[in-house]
Amino acid sequence: MSGGEAVSVLGICGSLRRGSYNAAALRAAEELAPEGLRIEQASIAEVPLYNEDLRLASGFPPAVEALREKIRAADAVLIATPEYNYSVPGVLKNAIDWISRPPEQPFSGKPIALMGASPGRLGTARAQYHLRQIFVFLNAYVMNQPEIFIADAPARFDTEGRLADEPTRSLLKTFLVALRAWALRFKR
Ligand SMILES: Cc1cc2nc3c(=O)[nH]c(=O)nc-3n(C[C@H](O)[C@H](O)[C@H](O)COP(=O)(O)O)c2cc1C
DSSP states (O other): OOSOSOEEEEEEESOOOTTOHHHHHHHHHHHHOOTTEEEEEEOOTTOOOOOHHHHHHHOSOHHHHHHHHHHHHSSEEEEEOOOBTTBOOHHHHHHHHHHTOSSSOTTTTOEEEEEEEOSSSSTTHHHHHHHHHHHHHTTOEEOOSSOEEEOSGGGTBOTTSOBOOHHHHHHHHHHHHHHHHHHHHHHO
């Protein structure tokens, strides 16, 4: 076995849309993952709107508790997100806000990688940079390079939602190898 130590990655998509390019990008990541890297998906679709009263009265909703547990158990988190109005989509920010509440918020010390797909020309760059800022406060370790901004998404995915663009597939492979190495630094 040449793959070495196994690394588990939790994939989170910042879009709830059935035909989401970002969900498709995460499926491509599963397909292209190198040996020794396993990607499992988690959904934020059931996370309610954040309400401090709810948390104080009855703790974390089950969907949030489940996400917190999965993040804790994973060696790294891979977020694929769209950009909404030059920033992080509300559904993703809302999920992060829930997950981040004490005690023992699970992003602290966690290796994270960001990617995003957009029909636009900047391929979610602005949303990704806002996420980086959020994760500074949450004390997560976001991988710096390589970065993946999948611009002009309709031209890179086929009608079945498969990542068809060879240069992007190749970059994604490189990105996942780097993510495995990044996660292993913190596992040791
Ligand atoms: C509320 C809203 C705001 C958007 N703002 C941006 C934006 O700032 N930049 C951008 O590149 N695309 C923007 N878009 C277009 C999205 O990139 C596009 O809908 C994309 O397909 C969403 O990702 P998904 O395919 O994973 O759902 C916006 C879409 C919505 C619904």
